[in-house]
Amino acid sequence: MFHLRKVSRDVARVAVKTRRLSSAPERSLVDLSVDKEGIAIVQMQRAPVNSLNIELMRTICDSVSDLEKDKCKGMILTSASPNIFSAGMDLMELHNPDMKRLEEFSKSMFDLVLKLFGSKIVTTAAIDGYSGAGACVVALALDYRSMTAGKARIGLNDTAVGIPPAKWVADLMTRTMGQRNTELALTSSFMFPAERALQVGLVDEVAKDKEDAVERCKKFIKLYDNILPAVRTHTKLSLRQDFIVEFEKNREQYLKDFMNTITNPAFQNGLDIYISSLKQKKVKAAA
Numbered sequence: 001m002f003h004l005r006k007v008s009r010d011v012a013r014v015a016v017k018t019r020r021l022s023s024a025p026e027r028s029l030v031d032l033s034v035d036k037e038g039i040a041i042v043q044m045q046r047a048p049v050n051s052l053n054i055e056l057m058r059t060i061c062d063s064v065s066d067l068e069k070d071k072c073k074g075m076i077l078t079s080a081s082p083n084i085f086s087a088g089m090d091l092m093e094l095h096n097p098d099m100k101r102l103e104e105f106s107k108s109m110f111d112l113v114l115k116l117f118g119s120k121i122v123t124t125a126a127i128d129g130y131s132g133a134g135a136c137v138v139a140l141a142l143d144y145r146s147m148t149a150g151k152a153r154i155g156l157n158d159t160a161v162g163i164p165p166a167k168w169v170a171d172l173m174t175r176t177m178g179q180r181n182t183e184l185a186l187t188s189s190f191m192f193p194a195e196r197a198l199q200v201g202l203v204d205e206v207a208k209d210k211e212d213a214v215e216r217c218k219k220f221i222k223l224y225d226n227i228l229p230a231v232r233t234h235t236k237l238s239l240r241q242d243f244i245v246e247f248e249k250n251r252e253q254y255l256k257d258f259m260n261t262i263t264n265p266a267f268q269n270g271l272d273i274y275i276s277s278l279k280q281k282k283v284k285a286a287a
């Protein structure tokens with residue numbers, strides 16, 4: 001069953017053309033298009049590495065809300081950066097932060113995770129490149145992930161960055177990969193190639209390239225063509241309600257914990273070194 005209000009009228013008019021929704025300047029961090037079947041592609045385009053700052057997280061969140069209002073069939077989150085899905089949280093947001101902005105950052109991060117995890121539409125990711133830490137969390141909050149084979153890596157490398165994963169992050173991963181795999185992945189900060197990610201259930205399918213990854217997402221979304229959207233949503237949300245309720249109940253504490261971790265001087269010293277090593281890598285590569 002496919003109900004589109006505003007979008008379906010546009011779709012009828014433009015026939016095979018996709019509708020671009022990213023013309024508004026504030027939406028330029030993502031390119032959003034909806035095809036004639038009501039499947040949206042939300043392409044992150046915050047160069048160079050789609051690091052998640054407040055603005056990108058809010059833009060993704062708002063885009064999903066719009067797609068829900070338009071009763072789209074589903075969405076595919078992907079990236080315009082070659083070889084990079086996303087580098088995770090924007091480290092510049094965490095480095096010597098302004099307290100007010102850090103609080104806003106934390107809220108945007110929580111809003112995004114809850115929006116994606118509790119979305120009424122079918123949510124998928126076509127992962128064609130590096131997807132570390134915060135980006136892996138984003139992918140885990142979706143219904144389905146396809147990932148390209150090759151150099152791409154996915155994982156929660158929080159401990160390597162000096163951030164002990166929050167309970168909700170571990171819970172999100174455990175729901176997908178089980179206790180044992182999550183424990184190993186989180187303690188070691190292991191970054192999985194696509195085939196290993198498939199073995200542990202971190203991704204659902206391995207694709208040969210980005211186009212194939214997108215096609216597999218579309219195929220997954222269309223699996224629901226014969227299920228009433230309201231029934232599918234109700235079932236999904238009833239299975240996810242425990243996580244959402246627990247998150248809302250502990251949200252203030254999660255916020256405090258995150259702020260305390262980031263503002264800890266030892267974390268800031270470690271981050272100084274980590275950021276310098278990222279810059280050094282570039283200098284060495286150029287030499």
Ligand SMILES: CCCCCC/C=C\CC(=O)SCCNC(=O)CCNC(=O)[C@H](O)C(C)(C)COP(=O)(O)OP(=O)(O)OC[C@H]1O[C@@H](n2cnc3c(N)ncnc32)[C@H](O)[C@@H]1OP(=O)(O)O
Nearest residue numbers: 048049051087088089090091092109130132133134137278
């Ligand atoms: C909703 C979120 C919930 C989150 C819950 C908590 C979870 C997680 C915490 C985090 O996400 S911390 C961030 C963890 N991310 C990383 O450790 C990735 C670090 N980056 C890299 O390993 C590499 O940059 C790369 C992504 C593999 C890309 O490598 P490449 O060689 O292609 O490019 P670089 O030259 O290294 O980078 C280009 C440019 O981007 C800057 N940059 C890279 N990553 C980040 C980042 N995460 N935040 C901000 N900036 C980043 C890098 O320094 C370069 O900058 P310039 O030198 O050009 O100025």
